[in-house]
Amino acid sequence: MNIGDRIGQTQWYHTIDLGKFGVTAGVYDHREYLPFYGLPSELEGWRVLDVGAGHGFFSFHFEEMGADVTAINPRDWREEDCVPSRTAEWAVENATPNDDGLLLAKRVLKSNVSYRRMSIYDITPARLGLFEMTFCGSLLCHLMNPLMALGRIRAVTTKVAIVATIVLDEPNTERRPFCLFTGLHNRSANTFWIPNHIAFQEMLIAAGFSKVNHVASFTLRSRKIPGEGGHHAVMHAYV
Numbered sequence: 001m002n003i004g005d006r007i008g009q010t011q012w013y014h015t016i017d018l019g020k021f022g023v024t025a026g027v028y029d030h031r032e033y034l035p036f037y038g039l040p041s042e043l044e045g046w047r048v049l050d051v052g053a054g055h056g057f058f059s060f061h062f063e064e065m066g067a068d069v070t071a072i073n074p075r076d077w078r079e080e081d082c083v084p085s086r087t088a089e090w091a092v093e094n095a096t097p098n099d100d101g102l103l104l105a106k107r108v109l110k111s112n113v114s115y116r117r118m119s120i121y122d123i124t125p126a127r128l129g130l131f132e133m134t135f136c137g138s139l140l141c142h143l144m145n146p147l148m149a150l151g152r153i154r155a156v157t158t159k160v161a162i163v164a165t166i167v168l169d170e171p172n173t174e175r176r177p178f179c180l181f182t183g184l185h186n187r188s189a190n191t192f193w194i195p196n197h198i199a200f201q202e203m204l205i206a207a208g209f210s211k212v213n214h215v216a217s218f219t220l221r222s223r224k225i226p227g228e229g230g231h232h233a234v235m236h237a238y239v
């Protein structure tokens with residue numbers, strides 16, 4: 001199959017401009033949400049780790065900003081957390097390998113992003129080295145052990161981690177650190193925890209960061225499935 005056909009047949013998560021091959025029909029278009037992440041104005045010379053990179057929108061963006069980027073993502077559903085009683089359902093939903101799109105886009109863009117098939121739980125300085133900036137977008141809610149995962153991020157970060165996740169948007173839960181467990185009744189078989197803003201901040205401190213700033217909140221909206229996406233908060237966590 002030629003590249004154009006492969007691009008056309010890929011179920012894109014990210015909307016990525018592939019130049020002469022056009023713009024991918026992503027479920028999400030993060031281009032309009034970029035300002036909410038409060039990214040540094042340039043990343044020249046920084047090592048940046050993109051954790052749970054999906055199809056690589058952010059990795060390619062960081063590379064354009066001058067960073068030396070490593071992207072990690074598990075190869076397929078077997079290495080992702082899912083509700084044990086819904087494994088069969090999760091397997092059917094995720095029959096295609098996760099990284100087909102990233103590898104295809106990387107080839108078309110002639111990108112030097114270094115891609116590793118790996119879970120966030122397996123990140124260590126010995127395996128990947130250290131990074132001035134670590135980015136983790138829309139992944140924490142899909143993890144059974146988000147606190148352990150944040151500890152892994154802390155261990156490889158030397159300046160700042162930029163972490164975005166779905167948060168509770170209910171004013172009456174805002175006074176205490178609070179996480180909603182969504183493992184049983186959620187439509188998707190792989191969401192577990194939704195913190196409120198305070199819990200999200202405190203989890204980053206508990207994982208070993210010394211200062212955490214809440215940078216922005218926004219509602220990510222799917223371009224394909226009405227109601228999909230979720231209210232996100234973005235935190236900058238400093239070493």
Ligand SMILES: C[S@@+](CC[C@H](N)C(=O)[O-])C[C@H]1O[C@@H](n2cnc3c(N)ncnc32)[C@H](O)[C@@H]1O
Pocket residue numbers: 030051052053054055058072073074079080081098118119120121136137138139142
């Ligand atoms: C909702 S997508 C977010 C993609 C991208 N980070 C963003 O912000 O748009 C979650 C990504 O995390 C990956 N993922 C799931 N479990 C993971 C794990 N244990 N370690 C690393 N990545 C994981 C999924 O395969 C998927 O690519």
